[in-house]
Amino acid sequence: MLHEALSGRRLTKLEYEHELPQLQDKLLDAQFELRKERARAVVMILTGIPAAGRSEVVNELLGWLDPKFVTVYGFREPNEVERQRPPLWRYWRVMPPKGRIVILHGGWYDDFLTASVRKRGRPAAAARREVDRIQRLERMLVADGVAVLKIHLHIGPELQQRRLRRLSKDKTTRWRVTAEDQWYARHYGRVERAFEHCLEVTQQPCAPWHVIDGTDRQHRALEVGRVLLEGIEGRIGTAAARPAGPSPAKARSLAARVRLPTVMRGPAVAEEDYDRRLEELQGRLALLSRRRKFAGHSVVAVFEGMDAAGKGGAIRRITASLDARQYRVVPISAPTPEEIARPYLWRFWFQLPPRGNYTIFDRSWYGRVLVERVHGLAAKPDWRRAYGEINEFELELTEHRVIVAKFWMSVSPAEQLARFRERDRNPLKRFKVDPEDWRNRKEWKEYQAAARDMIALTNTSHAPWAVVPADDKRRARLEVLRVLCDRVEAALD
């Protein structure tokens, strides 16, 4: 119970003046180390009931730390752009790079609390989904080296009233009491219960809550400072308890069942036939994408496959049927230093389309379990947990009415070789020739094994893979368009 946290502990001036310099000294050291090592980032979320001293504490912390490397964010009601993305999108955008500290006023708990305090009749299922989302996000952050420090500042109802009254009485301080504060103070009981419930259901070992008594100004500041210190030093918020996913044996047996055919059954398609069927499918996609209902959805299409598998060609057949204002093609290559310093999925969150739009990824987050795995660019524990993280990420998307269509363009080694040779011969295709492609070709078996694991472990019902036999370019393109049309149509009906 929250009121049990109200110890009423007070510090004498002497105690405070003794303890503060020591703490500040340690904080500055820790922050310096954090910046130097760049092994970790810190996200501190501060919730609190009005007049418990949240803003004052943040100001004090900024006075103790080097404020150039601390960023404070508060959030209003989601705006139009934010509403068109999954609920946690706006928080992803402000995640700090390694070496830095971000302080969130309320952070992702504000939406949750506002909903429980103000909207009494919220369906339990919606609340549960939100808790799941929050827990998933925090687990992922912690696993990615972001310490998540959750602090709640609390005071009792009498003290709250007293503080608000005192501020209101004086003409020069009256502005400090907002209408929102007064509303919350009038509903103290309901607010306290909402906080209690919220803290209880979002408690987890990798990101525990710290309830701090806001009664004494100096005591509370030092307490928050101490939590921050532990977080910067990596002593809390690092116990990454990831769900294990399927056992290795189970995963192997799943992967063994994945087939990657490179040749489609049935007869070839003559050029004239191809042109007609392509036009038909493009028309179908165009009309689907203009349907009124489509304005409530969006599409994330993912293309993976060996070099020269025909990803680019298939993508251009899709975009040719869309309005230029309606799509964006995002080619994915090695991450920039800015991106490397953040959680793995961060750079992909940025690219999510608004409603009624397409984002088409030419390679994607699956690089983690393909190229990064095969070439040892990601550590084994990192790419292994990526399967689960990716499934959760895509679940977040589909829950938000994003259609996720994933294509594995499956080409045979012989066909790839023929295409490489054609590229070498044709000077106008020289931009497609990369010495690395030949190197990747040598790892064919490892790539195929990685692709099988990937498809086995991320072929979810909400975001299934389509394996497209790609030795015949024309039929592969028609197949991609057909699958995409089917997926969009199913979502609209």
Added chain:
Amino acid sequence: MLHEALSGRRLTKLEYEHELPQLQDKLLDAQFELRKERARAVVMILTGIPAAGRSEVVNELLGWLDPKFVTVYGFREPNEVERQRPPLWRYWRVMPPKGRIVILHGGWYDDFLTASVRKRGRPAAAARREVDRIQRLERMLVADGVAVLKIHLHIGPELQQRRLRRLSKDKTTRWRVTAEDQWYARHYGRVERAFEHCLEVTQQPCAPWHVIDGTDRQHRALEVGRVLLEGIEGRIGTAAARPAGPSPAKARSLAARVRLPTVMRGPAVAEEDYDRRLEELQGRLALLSRRRKFAGHSVVAVFEGMDAAGKGGAIRRITASLDARQYRVVPISAPTPEEIARPYLWRFWFQLPPRGNYTIFDRSWYGRVLVERVHGLAAKPDWRRAYGEINEFELELTEHRVIVAKFWMSVSPAEQLARFRERDRNPLKRFKVDPEDWRNRKEWKEYQAAARDMIALTNTSHAPWAVVPADDKRRARLEVLRVLCDRVEAALD
């Protein structure tokens, strides 16, 4: 006149097959050089009347170039986030880094054309301001090494009708004709006149228009490809004709008149008095920032001054009076590689506040004419033209109801030395000590001269400087708050 551009030139299949490989070969070479040298970026804006072949041409270009380094953007009606920023903000965001190509479907001309075609009664002054804005932007881009290629595709009314009819007749291609196309086709005369006017008023030597006949599919593609080639190779869109600004003599005499007093007249402020006056001013700012009318404005505050001049302290006194959701403090340091590769002001555009919000810059775009000038980090022509560019940038802001408040915190060398020594003595201020600060101190005279020039040349009526004597910290903070309150109040009344 646009119809004069309709040469009706057609290519035989033989001609096309002869010319295309040569052009494509040159384009690939040029693109490769562009990427290797990273000295230039290319922005191609493609306008055109419906059925002139705009989308087809873009698809053809993407087939000829290495599409991984070309990004295509189309724009819808501005969304909520975009409407809260100056009109050109959303285009700034997609500017390519050096070495890359961006193709804009319509780009900043779409808004202009839509307004002239659809809204007949637009005030002439609004249209003129928009033309000014566009011309300023293009000049700035060209001066910053971005080739701006403006291409308009045109066809006559009969051909347009014929093409739209043919597409509509066939069941499989009917989807290609949108309601928007049909509207534009019905108003051919009005649309053509709007284009003619637009091209005429936005013609400028550094970014000329190219009108291309869209009659023959192959001819138009080659023509657009040739303009692009010239742009990539730096043969057009490089004649940077910047307005000269005041003559050096005039600038010198203006700068000589700038005073940078470090001590305020009048008596010192006692601690108790200070607390009371601070609380009063903070309350005044808080209440101003909560006024309903403030939701239609935003504030950009800029703090410049020598090290230890008290910028951070003054900023914290401002933020203490604002809602945490209402402001963002942006400390500016050396640009990242991503930022260096783009026009100088690019990284600052990103940080503009939404309506009702503050962005406070701890150092700013004035770094160009201060640190970058003094330490030779920017070439002389670059920092010299920055004065004009900055004035135009700030004009853009103020025209969009952004209050721009600029503070030069003026500290004396003796007071700075005392503060440095205090920092050295106090381990808890060690994060404020930087060997570079001592180096900068040696360049005191150069910095003061640069500050005088800066204030003389950017002290505009829309965004005036406040020079704040800062040897007395308390009074400096009160003065900053007072000026800021006055500026906000004046804007609201």
